[in-house]
Amino acid sequence: MAHNVDARGLACPQPVLLTMEAMKSTSDSEIEILVDNEASRENVSRAAATQGWNVVRSDELGEDFRILIKKK
Amino acid sequence: MTRKNIFATLGGIIVVGAIIGVLAPLLQKLGNPANMGICVACFERDIAGAIGLHRAAVVQYLRPEILGFVLGALVAALIFKEFKPSGGSAPMTRFVLGMIAMISALVFLGCPWRAILRLAGGDGNAILGLAGLAAGVAIGTLFFRKGYNLGRSYKQSAATGLMLPLIMVGLLVLRFIFPPVEGVDKSGVLFYSLQGPGAGYAPLWISLAIGLGIGFLAQRSRFCTMGAIRDLILFKQFHLMAGLLALLAVAFAANVALGQFNPGFEGQPVAHTLHFWNFAGMLVAGLAFALAGGCPGRQLFMSGEGNSDAGVFVLGMITGAALAHNWSLASSPAGLGPHGAVAAIIGLLVCLGIGFANLKKA
Numbered sequence: 001m002a003h004n005v006d007a008r009g010l011a012c013p014q015p016v017l018l019t020m021e022a023m024k025s026t027s028d029s030e031i032e033i034l035v036d037n038e039a040s041r042e043n044v045s046r047a048a049a050t051q052g053w054n055v056v057r058s059d060e061l062g063e064d065f066r067i068l069i070k071k072k
Numbered sequence: 073m074t075r076k077n078i079f080a081t082l083g084g085i086i087v088v089g090a091i092i093g094v095l096a097p098l099l100q101k102l103g104n105p106a107n108m109g110i111c112v113a114c115f116e117r118d119i120a121g122a123i124g125l126h127r128a129a130v131v132q133y134l135r136p137e138i139l140g141f142v143l144g145a146l147v148a149a150l151i152f153k154e155f156k157p158s159g160g161s162a163p164m165t166r167f168v169l170g171m172i173a174m175i176s177a178l179v180f181l182g183c184p185w186r187a188i189l190r191l192a193g194g195d196g197n198a199i200l201g202l203a204g205l206a207a208g209v210a211i212g213t214l215f216f217r218k219g220y221n222l223g224r225s226y227k228q229s230a231a232t233g234l235m236l237p238l239i240m241v242g243l244l245v246l247r248f249i250f251p252p253v254e255g256v257d258k259s260g261v262l263f264y265s266l267q268g269p270g271a272g273y274a275p276l277w278i279s280l281a282i283g284l285g286i287g288f289l290a291q292r293s294r295f296c297t298m299g300a301i302r303d304l305i306l307f308k309q310f311h312l313m314a315g316l317l318a319l320l321a322v323a324f325a326a327n328v329a330l331g332q333f334n335p336g337f338e339g340q341p342v343a344h345t346l347h348f349w350n351f352a353g354m355l356v357a358g359l360a361f362a363l364a365g366g367c368p369g370r371q372l373f374m375s376g377e378g379n380s381d382a383g384v385f386v387l388g389m390i391t392g393a394a395l396a397h398n399w400s401l402a403s404s405p406a407g408l409g410p411h412g413a414v415a416a417i418i419g420l421l422v423c424l425g426i427g428f429a430n431l432k433k434a
Contacts, residue, residue: 009224011161011365011381012299013306017216020307037377038154039294042080047307063156063227 002030007040008064015040016047019069023051030056033067041065077152079292082314088293089315093322095282096189099137101330102274106341107193109323110137110286111186112368113177113357114342116386117393117402118270119243122262125394128402129257130268134247136276138372139240140283145291145376146237147284152292157233159380161225165426166364166381170388172419173360173368175395178402179353179412180204181343183368184297184361187354188316190343192323194335197343197350204351208358209301215363215427216306222363222430225381233378236386247276269342290373298358298367344407349416353403356419363426 003026007015015035022031031053035041045055048069057068078084096109108114114131121132149155177183180201182190187205190198212220250260257266265271273279289295293315300312327333337345344350361367364385366374371389374382396402401415409415 009158009161009226011222011225012296013216013302013365014221016307036158037156038077038152039080042077042294046311047309050307050309 002032002068003028005031005033007044008034008036012040012043016043019044019047020051023048023053029071031069033069034061034064035067036064038065041067077292079289080294082311085293085295085311085315086318088289088295089318090322091289092286092295093192093319094326095286096185097192097323097326097330097332099274099279099282100332102278103272104274104279105269105272106332107190107195108182108186108269108342109189111182111189112138112141112372113174113183113389113393114181114186114269116174116368116390117178117396120390120393121270121397122264123243124261124263125390126397127263128397130265131270131397132257132263132265133270133273134243134262135273136244136247136280137283137286139244140280140285141287141290141369141372142237142240142376143244144284144287145373146287148288148291149377154291155233155378157228157230157378157380158225159228159232161381162222162430163381163384165222165430166385167388167391168422169360169364169426170371170385171392171395172422173357173364173385174389174392175401176353176356176360176416176419177368178393178396179408179416180350180357181403183357185367185369188297188320189323190340192320193327193341194333195340195343196335196337197340197345197347200347200350201354204354205298205358206301207351208355208360209298209362210305211355211359212362212427213302213306215431219431220363220427221432222365225379228378228380230378232380235380236375236383244280251276287373287376290369291376294370295373296367296370298361299370301358302362342405344403344405346407349403349408349413353412353416356416356423359423359427360419363423
């Protein structure tokens with residue numbers, strides 16, 4: 001079961017902030033993040049990598065993006 | 073999987089910073105005011121003057137760079153399918169933050185871009201401004217840590233997303249219809265400066281082309297001066313800062329090469345030496361940029377992506393510029409405007425109020 005973060009419609013730096021919080025607080029090994037723009041997608045992926053998480057999947061979901069990250 | 077955006081890599085952002093670092097001093101060489109190759113705050117202020125929102129005779133020019141920033145970002149966003157009209161995240165608050173950002177940036181005399189360019193030109197006063205900017209952004213990050221959030225934006229129609237870009241197209245058309253006339257301060261509906269910073273400008277086509285080019289590159293790379301400081305403090309993330317430092321280093325080298333490097337504090341172009349107010353002005357501006365989620369340049373680029381919240385911030389800045397000059401809030405090389413200090417203090421209080429009022433538990 002993956003922890004979910006819905007950052008759609010949120011401006012910079014909220015998507016990264018929420019992802020960081022989730023990485024710290026969750027006991028799940030996977031987090032699924034929804035964002036609605038390419039810049040947030042890049043920022044969230046970059047932030048996850050610096051915290052030792054792998055981007056497992058990053059795909060378009062209609063007009064949004066779904067990023068799945070997994071703890072290394 | 074992901075279409076790779078090469079500009080979003082570390083190398084990409086450094087290259088973009090370096091390109092801006094070459095082009096800005098070049099614009100100065102070609103006619104833009106000294107240490108003001110690109111200044112988003114100053115140039116929006118000049119636009120406010122050009123359309124008569126204020127009548128400060130020395131700062132009236134419809135700067136093509138600003139129009140280019142928005143339209144270049146629009147083109148990039150359209151090509152790469154990133155034009156996503158959105159809006160509705162506290163537009164009125166963003167308008168007020170834009171006003172405060174402009175008014176307090178004009179206490180320092182420049183936006184973050186110009187602060188970097190001033191430093192790269194040898195203006196020591198910019199160190200105080202940049203320190204103030206960092207302090208203001210740092211205060212902003214405290215609000216973010218406490219849950220500050222202006223709420224979600226929502227999808228809007230393409231027409232809504234195009235409003236600010238179309239305003240820029242309209243202004244550009246006016247610039248072509250009413251070009252400057254030698255020795256006259258008005259051409260058709262547009263006001264021009266006969267002396268002062270507003271009378272210094274590079275040729276139209278060059279300014280426009282460089283503006284479009286930077287708008288395109290900045291949209292792809294997400295270049296943001298405020299974000300550079302914010303991400304470093306908030307996430308220890310160096311990515312955007314690398315672009316900012318590349319801009320500083322290359323602009324410095326370009327200024328030296330072009331004979332535009334004049335180190336010192338006294339007599340710097342369009343600058344004053346009031347250390348406290350250089351710091352304080354940019355502190356308030358930095359806090360306003362942080363709370364609004366982008367430096368003035370980034371707000372233009374996001375407007376080009378169809379973000380009407382960013383567009384409202386831009387209009388707030390232009391309105392703030394009008395007030396700054398109509399009410400004598402803006403500084404000049406002679407020092408503070410008569411009411412600049414009180415304006416900066418009110419701006420700080422309003423920013424803090426906005427910060428505390430929008431703390432939400434996630």
